[in-house]
Amino acid sequence: MDTLTTIDINFSAALRHEVVADPTSDHALLEATRTGDEDAFAELVGRYRNPITNYIYRMTSDYDGAVDLAQETFVRVYRAADRYQTTYAFSTYIYRIATNLAISELRKRKRRKLVSLTGFFQARDGGEPQEFNPPDLKPLPDTELVDAERRNAVQRAIITLPEKYRAPLILRDVEGKSYEDISRILGTSEGTIKSRISRARGFLREKMTAYL
């Protein structure tokens, strides 16, 4: 399979963690949400709204769409609060929902053929079309502008990555998740995650040579 499949929400028993008795923990807040405590859910939203929005934005490169999907993520968490098992890490759970939504959105876009005019270049591995992003070699006068241009370039380069490479790379290098967490979120073995991250970095190095 070339594309990353949508991940099943069910966790395996091997991934269980002990519930932290801390009343301010994610688990405790979700337990309170389950009993109808709206403030507890608001606290959860406050904790995760920025990371989730940022993660989905890095995946989709569409801010408004990312905000909508982040909201949908929290709606699903709220809806499924009764079914949530607090023996699992909440951050893994919510990132998994966000990943599924982001992947679904990317597939919808692919079906709608939303390809940029410069995106006619195929990936070297015969996968998805890659966007051609020629580096601007002209020197920029201001360091801040250089940094901004570099960030834009890397964001454009990330969005050209195939889904299966994009998600682990963002989770690892942007969100700073551990390999273990990423393997739980994406439902893949750690070895596979490491391999995909390595390949994703290789792709980016090739595209960002002028900036590195």
Next chain:
Amino acid sequence: MRNMNCQSIRRETEEAGSAGFLSAAALSHLEACAACQTLFRQQTNLQAILSGLGTVEAPGDFDFRLRARLAGEKRMGGLSLPFGNFSFGLRSTAVAAILLLIGSAVLFVALKSSPNTSVAGGNQVPSQSVTPESNGGNLNPVNGVVKSGSDDVAKGPIEQDHLPEGRAPKVPGMRREIAGVRSGNRFGARDMSQKGAQVDRVAGTYPTAAFPIDASYQSLKVSVDDARGASRTISLPSVSFGSQKTLSQTASPFLATARDTW
């Protein structure tokens, strides 16, 4: 041997990341190998850029919008479709079935309400018509023209079946007169067995309740209009209705007997 070493060192630097610690062997290799050093530098820079992308923050009204959305979902919760949890295929089938049902109902209502294609079973008797009941049990518009006076009757060829008195019109096996109606591309049928055709009578010719005895010897003309401008007049042969003879109140010696008989 050198390639093997480069591969293992690159794997180590890959997993260690920008903040990771490298072994002494890896550090010494990087000092000696320019290719691995370049790769390590590029990788470190790339990871620095990625980690420096920063966090895109949610908009200020994120919580408000989320609350509004959840409140909307709660309100809509009671109104959700009963098959809301079905799969896409089942939902599609259910929606298609509902649309088909609605379409059938609309079509049925349209056919029923259309004046051109009314369904059999109507019991309306046109006003000012001579019916078997009002005519002593026999319809005999002698020398008159039975024509399609009402709108209903005007749509097709009509024959009026004269049922014997006392027989219910809906007895199974009874011959029913069906008029075919064409309106546009639709075809319909009507049961006219219970309707009396409107009779245009020459004013003052006959009394309302009695016919002259020689009336039955005159021909009966039926004019039929098929609603498309074509009309046809059918002359029916004279029929003698002996039982319809109007008896004189004075001259008949059989009056009393006849009255008893009738």
